[in-house]
Amino acid sequence: MNIAVCVKQIPDQSVPGRLDPGTHNLVRDGKLILDDSDSYGVEMALQLVDRAGGGEVTLISMAPNSELSGLRTALAMGASKAVLVSDPSLAGSDALTTAKVLAAAIRRNPFDLVMAATESTDGYTGTVPVQIAELLDIPSVSFAKKVEIENGVLKVQRQTESGYDEVECPLPALVSVTAGVVEPRYPSFKGIMAAKSKPVDVLDVAGLGTGPLTSGQEIVSVRDAEERASGTVVIDEGEGYQQVVEFLESLKII
Amino acid sequence: MSLSKIWVFVEPSESGVSSTSLELISAASSIAPLVEAFGYGVGPEVSQTLGDHGATKLIAATGLDGVLAGTAVASVMAKRIAGDAPDAIFFAATPEGRDAAARLSAKLDLPVCTNVVNLLQDGADLVSEHAVFGGAVIVSAKFTSAGPGIYVIRAKSFTAEPKGGAAAAFEEVNVGDIGSAGKAKIVQSHVEARSGPKLDEAPVVVSGGRGLGQQESYQMIEELAKLLNGAPGASRAIVDAGWVPYSYQVGQTGKTVKPSVYIACGISGATQHMVGMKGAKNIIAINKDADAPIFTIADLGIVGDVHKILPKLIEAIKSKG
Incomplete structure (x- = not known):
């Protein structure tokens, strides 16, 4: 069982994000970390490979620079190797360009399954995984909350607006998982040490052989949204509930 | 060239066609003279509703045979796009809408x-506004390449407005064999029962988050929601923890909810959460951390303990009868 897991290295989310005033691209000059959403896919892939009794988890990532710290975290969790497409021309890539790059990187190694998060924490277009599936000409199951493989058949519980569907699909296939599907493991000290020597294949766009890539959209302007005026904040000293009651009364809710 | 035809992806709901589908049809009909609904799981019974909102035709994909709906509709759309030549295609940001787009x-x-x-017309261009962080x-963007623009739109961005049009014409298209994409099939569907008003339509929403501490405390959220004739909601953290369904x-x-009153209990206000509720008319927040972003x-x-305040x-409220 060989699984390619798409992971994204993103700016630390505890620091407020900002856009470059000139290019309108997300500023990524600080340290990049593994997107929390992706740690679920990595964990699930490791478990599936374990249960299959062999195989490799390969990380697939793309970045405008050759930052590796987020990938090392996932390698420390137990992934075998990584492919990183790193090229300054990829700064500000749109979803389809991202999908083309990742699909080409996935093709470099044999795979039975491709995993990705439903959406990234910083860009959240939520379309990249299924675009990759279409480019690879494989079936996809998005919004997966439980994933199992039995006799070469992928069995997924897929979230829907009103509940969930049980979906079955032959391999190779792509699954995009929601957060919370499994509990991601913490890298052990041994894992962290081992990750330093695991192979990371770093390529640029020319090395990938996708041909020219152009984003088909441009940002026209960026502005701050109208802020909601913040209201009254009170500290509860036992009677705070009364304020809520009065507020609901003023709105004629009660 | 201004936009002359827009396709809108429409999805079913218990009441026929989903409210978000109607919002997108209304938005499309304010932009282009010709709007066609393109969907699944709906038939001639919704033609009048669609027509009322401005659609002239409903093209429904049938014979899905368990194939995921977004995947199936995308394949039918791809076959017809050259002949029908829409200038833009609108999808709701639902699981199926995102798959199809x-x-x-x-x-x-x-x-x-x-x-x-939001969508604005700038001369011949359609400019889309996107909420980030x-x-x-708000980032404004437009397409630079030729071909119909594909837009994935958040629920409640537009208002559904009946205008009293004639019933939409109905056309069925059989999905047929769609190749490897069609190999993922639904073998069984499960509907999670919930009582009371629908979360995205309720006038009052009471949501709970990690600050509740434990699953049992969510009962307070349900009780308060019921007392206010509202719907209970949740932050992603407690859905991920398995306390309540997705x-x-x-x-x-x-x-995305836009109730008259939103009561956030034990929710700190991660951007993930705020983007779905900041359109509420009135927001009440109860949280023990005075620095929680939700207070902004x-x-x-x-500022206080939900376990002390909610009871x-x-x-x-009960004593007021």
Whole structure:
């Protein structure tokens, strides 16, 4: 069982994000970390490979620079190797360009399954995984909350607006998982040490052989949204509930 | 060239066609003279409703045979796009809408604009507005490549407005064999029962988050919601923890709600959550951390322990009868 897991290295989310005033691209000059959403896919892939009794988890990532710290975290969790497409021309890539790059990187190694998060924490277009599936000409199951493989058949519980569907699909296939599907493991000290020597294949766009890539959209302007005026904040000293009651009364809710 | 025809992806609901589908049809009909609904799971019974909102035709994909609906509709759209020549295609940011937009984009090599919260006409161009960083920043964008623009639009960005049009004409298209994409099949569907008003339609929403501490405390959220004739909601954190089903989730990956009153209990206000509820008319937040971001958008904020405040609040409302 060989699984390619798409992971994204993103700016630390505890620091407020900002856009470059000139290019309108997300500023990524600080340290990049593994997107929390992706740690679920990595964990699930490791478990599936374990249960299959062999195989490799390969990380697939793309970045405008050759930052590796987020990938090392996932390698420390137990992934075998990584492919990183790193090229300054990829700064500000749109979803389809991202999908083309990742699909080409996935093709470099044999795979039975491709995993990705439903959406990234910083860009959240939520379309990249299924675009990759279409480019690879494989079936996809998005919004997966439980994933199992039995006799070469992928069995997924897929979230829907009103509940969930049980979906079955032959391999190779792509699954995009929601957060919370499994509990991601913490890298052990041994894992962290081992990750330093695991192979990371770093390529640029020319090395990938996708041909020219152009984003088909441009940002026209960026502005701050109208802020909601913040209201009254009170500290509860036992009677705070009364304020809520009065507020609901003023709105004629009660 | 201005836009002359827009396709709108429409999805079913218990009441016929989903309210978000109607919002998108209304938006499309304010932009282009010709609007066609393109969907699944709906038939001639919704023709009048669609026509009322401005659609002249409903093209329904049939014979899905378990294939995921977004995937199936994208494949039918791709076959018809050259002949029908829409100038733009609108999808709601639902699981099926996103699947369909993603498949279509990759099939036709067309870029896709996601998280759209508003659309404006700028001469011949359609400019889309996107909420980023939890809605704190609005980015405006437009397509630079030829071909119909694919837009994935957040629920409640537009208002559904019946205008009294004639019933939409009905046309069925059989999905047929769609190749490897069609190999993922639904073998069984499960509907999670919930009582009371629907989360995205309720006038009052009471949501709980990690600050509740334990699953049992969510009962207070349900009780308060019921007392106020509202719907209970949740942050992603407690859905991920398995306390409540995904259908309760408010936020980026869950439902967008715009109730008259939103009561956030034990929710700190991650951008993920705020983007789904900051459109509420009135926001009340109860959280023990005075620095929680939720207080920056609350009309009334109570800094305190939900376990102490909610029981008193519930009792006080009960005693008012």
